Amino acid sequence: MAKRWINDLSQADITPESTYLNRRQILAxxxxxxxxxxxxxxxxxASADLTPDSWEVITSYNNFYEFGTxxxxxxxxxxxxxxxxxxxxxxxxxxxxxxxxxxDILSKMTMEERIYRFRCVxxxxxxxxxxxxxxxxxxxMAGLKEGAKYVAFETLMRPEEMPGQKYPVLEWPYVEGxxxxxxxxxxxxxxxxxxxxxxxxxxxAPIRLVVPWKYGFKSIKSIVRITLTxxxxxxxWNRANPREYGFYSNVNPTVDHPxxxxxxxxxxxxxxxAKRKPTLMFNGYEKEVASLYEGMDLRTHY
Ligand code: MTE
Numbered sequence: 663m664a665k666r667w668i669n670d671l672s673q674a675d676i677t678p679e680s681t682y683l684n685r686r687q688i689l690a691x692x693x694x695x696x697x698x699x700x701x702x703x704x705x706x707x708a709s710a711d712l713t714p715d716s717w718e719v720i721t722s723y724n725n726f727y728e729f730g731t732x733x734x735x736x737x738x739x740x741x742x743x744x745x746x747x748x749x750x751x752x753x754x755x756x757x758x759x760x761x762x763x764x765x766d767i768l769s770k771m772t773m774e775e776r777i778y779r780f781r782c783v784x785x786x787x788x789x790x791x792x793x794x795x796x797x798x799x800x801x802x803m804a805g806l807k808e809g810a811k812y813v814a815f816e817t818l819m820r821p822e823e824m825p826g827q828k829y830p831v832l833e834w835p836y837v838e839g840x841x842x843x844x845x846x847x848x849x850x851x852x853x854x855x856x857x858x859x860x861x862x863x864x865x866x867a868p869i870r871l872v873v874p875w876k877y878g879f880k881s882i883k884s885i886v887r888i889t890l891t892x893x894x895x896x897x898x899w900n901r902a903n904p905r906e907y908g909f910y911s912n913v914n915p916t917v918d919h920p921x922x923x924x925x926x927x928x929x930x931x932x933x934x935x936a937k938r939k940p941t942l943m944f945n946g947y948e949k950e951v952a953s954l955y956e957g958m959d960l961r962t963h964y
Contacts, residue, residue, distance in 0.1 A: 711946070712777050715788040715931035717857055723930050724864045725782070726883055727831055728817065728824035735826075736864035742823045743884070745868040754814070754889035757805025764868060768854065770803065771795035775858070776851055778874040780881075781913045781945045787927040792872055793855030798846045806842075806890065813845040814838075814895035815871060816887035832898050838882040839895035839909065840873065843954055849874055849947060852885075875944040875951045877911045908964040912955070913945035917964050 714720075726736035748764040773795055781787045801813070817836040821827040827834045844850065851872040854861055861867045866883025873880050879899050889895070899907035906920050915925045926938040944951050955963075 712779060712789050714777055714791045714857075715929075717859075719931045720788060720790055720856060721862050721864055723788075725878065726826075726864055726866070728826045728834075728836065728884075729864070730826050731831060739825060740863035740867075742825075743818075743820075743863045743867065744823060745863065745884075748868045748886075750869070750885060751887045752800075752804040752889075753887070754891050755807040755810035756801075756890050757807055759804070762804075767800065767803070768795075771799055773854075776872075778849075778851075778872060779945055780872075780874070780878055781927060781941065783877040783879055783907070783911070783919060783924075785919075785922060785924060785927050785941075786930050787939075787941075788930045790872075791857055792851055792853040793858055794851040794853035794869075794872065796848055797850045797852050797871065798848065800852060800888075801845060801890070804888075804890075809892050810890035811842050812891045812893065812895055813840050813842060814887075814889040814891055815840075815882045815885050816889075817882055818884045818886045832902055836882060836898045837895065838871065838880055838897050839891075840880070841894075841954075842890075844873070844951075847951060847954065849950055875913055875947040877913055879907070880911050910955075910960070910963045912951075912960065912964075913941060914943060914960055914964070915941040916943075917961055 722737045723733045724736040725733070726740060729736045729739040749761050750764065750767065751761050753759040773793060775791060775793050777789060777791045779787055779789050797813075815838045818824070819827065819835040821834075840850070851874075852869055853866070853872045854869050856862070856865060861870065866881075866885075869885055870883040871881050871885065880897075894909060897907070897909060899911075900909055913924075918924050925941060927941045928938055929936055942948070
């Protein structure tokens with residue numbers, strides 16, 4: 663099994679939120695625990711670079727085209743989405759295909775907090791304290807069959823609750839994909855919470871993918887299906903515009919988007935007039951993930 667990734671940040675040092683809950687504690691009806699209590703476990707090395715943005719910033723500037731194309735559409739309209747009960751169908755090249763209830767999945771997973779920088783292809787970024795579990799653990803639960811080389815993901819299709827799906831802005835449902843080694847990497851997270859609270863609808867409730875070294879659009883929201891495949895699966899943005907969006911979509915300051923530079927980023931929490939920051943290779947996770955792409959030309963495989 664993949665080596666677990668150790669978060670070297672101390673939540674106690676950097677969180678601006680005062681109370682902290684994780685999904686299971688909420689489900690169990692427990693009261694909030696203090697920030698210091700949760701932070702104590704991780705080794706203290708606060709980084710100014712990874713100071714989480716506020717709950718307000720994280721939940722009010724979103725891309726979730728199922729609810730409209732404006733940044734505040736998800737906040738305004740995602741409330742209509744019913745997220746309970748929820749299950750995920752896991753099929754394709756797995757030993758134990760089936761419909762897995764989310765609550766059953768969560769009861770078997772090791773929940774962790776991970777503070778990741780999130781870099782959007784539109785050249786803005788924010789820092790989010792996610793709560794979730796490693797995708798690798800879920801894939802192990804279903805059991806990988808020989809021949810599985812890719813993982814395909816699918817978002818819920820429910821136009822009655824997701825009004826954007828009535829318009830052909832993208833081909834619905836939203837789909838994404840990872841190579842199996844990317845999916846099994848310990849940085850790759852299935853998130854169910856932010857700041858210890860259940861993930862808000864606009865951020866992909868009740869469960870979404872987070873791949874911190876890739877542009878934000880790879881992090882598919884409100885997942886209902888995961889399929890292990892032999893061939894490279896289609897992805898929504900590549901389908902929509904293959905010249906601009908490739909399968910890999912690794913954050914790479916040296917490969918520009920055809921219409922704008924990817925060398926710098928605007929931090930959403932810093933406001934409109936904040937100085938742009940240089941974008942880091944693989945969004946700052948180069949040490950952890952560069953080996954996955956050894957020998958590949960990242961200009962061709964963008
Ligand atoms: N997932 C679905 N189902 N639909 C979407 O429109 N947008 C993607 C990604 N996941 C999207 C999606 C894009 S473009 C980005 S930048 C991130 O979600 C935004 O995540 P956030 O709103 O939590 O910041």
